Amino acid sequence: MKSLTARRRHILALVANGHTNAQIGRLLGIHERTVNRHLAEIFHTLGARDRAHAVAIALVVGELGTHQIHLPNEQKETAA
Secondary structure, three states: OOOOOHHHHHHHHHHHOOOOHHHHHHHHOOOHHHHHHHHHHHHHHHOOOOHHHHHHHHHHHOOOOHHHOOOOHHHHHHHO
């Protein structure tokens, strides 16, 4: 499997943390359509069908680490 670029890994980490495409675009200073194109390539590269599937595959194959996913405070308490 081809690996993701650093930019695409960053975008996927933002997706994993619950950001919308519009929010990602604002955070990175790029247009939402550019985020859409990056996500389409991420899905293709990973063989994913949607955002959640892409995050799950990326975690399994090592493209993302669990340290990159930040749980909201309420979820941290129940996960402990």
